[in-house]
Amino acid sequence: MGASMLRPFIMALAVFGLTACTAHSPTGRGQMLMYSPDDMRQMGAQSFAQIKQQETVSTNRQINTYVRCIADALTQPQHLAAIDPQQVEAWEVVVFESEQVNAFALPGGHIGVYTGLLEVAQTPDQLAAVMGHEIGHVLADHGNEQVSRGQMTNAGLQIAQIALGASGTANSDMIMAGLGLGAQVGILLPFGREQESESDVIGLELMARAGFDPAAAVTLWQNMAKASGSAPPELLSTHPSSQSRIADLQSRQGAAGQLYNQAKASGQRPNCRVPG
Numbered sequence: 001m002g003a004s005m006l007r008p009f010i011m012a013l014a015v016f017g018l019t020a021c022t023a024h025s026p027t028g029r030g031q032m033l034m035y036s037p038d039d040m041r042q043m044g045a046q047s048f049a050q051i052k053q054q055e056t057v058s059t060n061r062q063i064n065t066y067v068r069c070i071a072d073a074l075t076q077p078q079h080l081a082a083i084d085p086q087q088v089e090a091w092e093v094v095v096f097e098s099e100q101v102n103a104f105a106l107p108g109g110h111i112g113v114y115t116g117l118l119e120v121a122q123t124p125d126q127l128a129a130v131m132g133h134e135i136g137h138v139l140a141d142h143g144n145e146q147v148s149r150g151q152m153t154n155a156g157l158q159i160a161q162i163a164l165g166a167s168g169t170a171n172s173d174m175i176m177a178g179l180g181l182g183a184q185v186g187i188l189l190p191f192g193r194e195q196e197s198e199s200d201v202i203g204l205e206l207m208a209r210a211g212f213d214p215a216a217a218v219t220l221w222q223n224m225a226k227a228s229g230s231a232p233p234e235l236l237s238t239h240p241s242s243q244s245r246i247a248d249l250q251s252r253q254g255a256a257g258q259l260y261n262q263a264k265a266s267g268q269r270p271n272c273r274v275p276g
């Protein structure tokens, strides 16, 4: 790259340096966030609307009540506030009629659960483990982090294209991928390992505070690993159920168990009925 081509690149970096905001995740990890909470809410709402158009929304009342019950228990304001002070107040929960073993949560408070997941997450506690993990991605601003990274990469590409005399624009696929929706739209760009383990930590805490048994998180990932024989669950393509993930969840059972016992003692006993 010659000096004349390098200049716009340096200018772009300077601009991003000014607009990027260095924040900290709930576990204290430094993050570079380039979008405002409003931007993220808008991206989350748009992506969720798009997915609702693409997928079949389940009208099964029992299943919807069940998934809603778990979401309500997990998203009680006091639990969310214990992890992230800037919380979402109203969470939208939609069940998709699909064999996909999958779930996700989006900025702005949108939770999607595929009916196929209920085959693997067989108890309320196990389903709470998956949903708590997905909510963890939202509480820790992972979508913002990913889209910001994507934007940096894309800015680099755009500058290269400008230098070459072509034009490049950000597209919705990039936003979807940034929000961890790679599997849904057929492009795989999962969250990073750091973000995954951070969401595991947050999810474990959230489920324990809500009165779900954190030991179920270990069982869930063991089930997931077993289910990965002939047809690997979609969730596994973005969430490797490695031995280290399971061991990590196991090593955190002591602290989570304490929170769980406190939650039960203070009356947090969600009663979500598994659909028959």
Ligand SMILES: [Zn+2]
Binding pocket: 133, 134, 137, 191, 195, 196, 199, 239
């Ligand atoms: Zn995840």
